[in-house]
Amino acid sequence: VQLVESGGGLVEAGESLRLSCAASGFISDDTAIGWFRQAPGKAREGISCINFRDGGTYNTDSYKDRFTITRDNARTTVYLTIDDLKYDDTAVYYCAADRFSETFTTKQACRFFLSRGSDSWGQGTQVTVSS
Numbered sequence: 001v002q003l004v005e006s007g008g009g010l011v012e013a014g015e016s017l018r019l020s021c022a023a024s025g026f027i028s029d030d031t032a033i034g035w036f037r038q039a040p041g042k043a044r045e046g047i048s049c050i051n052f053r054d055g056g057t058y059n060t061d062s063y064k065d066r067f068t069i070t071r072d073n074a075r076t077t078v079y080l081t082i083d084d085l086k087y088d089d090t091a092v093y094y095c096a097a098d099r100f101s102e103t104f105t106t107k108q109a110c111r112f113f114l115s116r117g118s119d120s121w122g123q124g125t126q127v128t129v130s131s
Contacts, residue, residue: 001025001097003033008093008125015085019125021078021095029053030099032106034113035069035080037091038124044094046114049106050078056106060114087131092124 007019021033034049048059048069057069068081082089096118100109 001027001031001033003095003097003122005093005095005122005125008127010128010130011085013085013087013129013131016081016083017085017127019080019082019093019127021080023076023078023097027052027075027097028099030102031097032100032109032113033071033078033095033097034110035067035078036094036096036114036117037089037127038094039088039091042091044117046117047093048080049110049114051100051106051109053102054106058107058110058114060111082127085127085129087129089127090129092126094121094124096121 002024004022011017031052035047036044038044046060047063048067050057050069066083071078098113
């Protein structure tokens, strides 16, 4: 699966922003796509994940309030909407894909994926929030 992030930019605090992750290649029901971010001077963190089998989603605890992951019906684009942007949301945002057996629940698969990350990363999309 090839992924390309877009939608970042310079925004003001309090605004909302929707990031896009365009997916191509072989996408099956056992694919999960996750969003991650890396703020300046900090480690990359997992934010949210969506399971393509049933559309189930999972957010890590730190990102349950303002971050929403969705996908389009064609299953070619995954979005991350960030509401009420804050200065601390300034980061490079990445998406990544992984595959999980149907024996895992969405929560199990996504928790593991978001904590482990990916072996390869794209260029990401920069989000800068002005205070």
